Amino acid sequence: MEIYSTEEQQVDAIKQFWKDYGTSIVIGAVVGLGGLYGWNYYSDVKIAKAEQASQAFQGLITQSADDAAMLAGVAEFTKNHDQQGYAALLDLIVAKTAVETKDYAKAEAALKKVIAAKPGAGLDMIANLRLARIQTEQGQIDTALATLELVTDKAFAAQREELKGDFLVRKGELDKAKAAYQSALDNGGVITSPALKIKLDNLNQA
Template identity: 45%
Template sequence: MDGNITEEQQVEQIKAWWKENGKAVVLGAVIGLGGLTGWRYYQAEVQSAKEQASDAYTQVVSALESGSDNAVADMKAYISSHQSSQYSVLAALQLAKVQVEKGELDAAAEQLSWAIANTQDAAILPIAQTRLARIFAAQQDYDKALAELDKVTAESWKGKVAELKGDILLQKGDAIAAREAYVQAQQLGGSPALQIKLDDLAQ
């Protein structure tokens, strides 16, 4: 403001400015506070949903492990109702494990395929992929099993994948390719059992 105008004129200018801009200032403040409150409410709801999903996951897994009559149906219902949560992927892995133990390989493969398609966790993906490959191998669909293993790209899994490829190739009857896979796995730091597998092939 101009330093030469009187205090009374300054007051009048402030009044005029407020009259012209006051509503916008108040509205902006209200919107800002409302947005902050809304964001905090949203965050609280998200956290609450995560906690509820976690609690429900613990319950359905406990029921599944106890062999409850409705456990499988409850687990499927949980997966269906929490598809946007990674807990549903973990639930699918747990359900597939139980189904494998029961010999329900097709059902287990379906759960693992769903988990692979829906996980966003780089740590979970190779677990699901290798388990699915094992199921295909158990069904004697060896080419499908090997193709599934080719999808595993995690660096830390290379040794395990190479060893599993060797196992599958051996089941398929290709001892030469199995030995090559075992040697590769050994170079990548595979399991202590690799040398035994190689020794068996040498006999």
């Protein structure tokens, strides 16, 4: 099922950010606390844990082409580390792997973990977009439309509205679909989805 496009590029960017700066962010926050409260021992422990999580995460990413090793590694990572940003990225990878094997239940469970964790950096928004697509693939279009309403970050407005248009076309609600596509265009959607204008033009000619 083709459900990854712009979101995949966004995940890759976030993934690279965490690989490059994740440890530094955690260390900086902890060192700040250490300087303020004198929690030197606590800081040392947290820094060590952040470094270990970063190394484990990077090791898992190199295994991403091996589905079995990846899934086993994610379970081990979740057990041993409590770094939300890394865990959310890994859950997105688990969901993608599950979709490729049509294990939609596993994909939904992984995406709902990301949404519930609210890791920030747009990851929960991406998870909602992907969850909506999976729900639609299973014929749950109304549920998918409700899921899209949870995508409230303006940075994802164009993607949300284009998906909404796609789903409404499936329902046969063409006037509402036109409005959704137009909203996507108004939010700059044609930049990341050149096919958007074609979708709207086709409906206008119908």
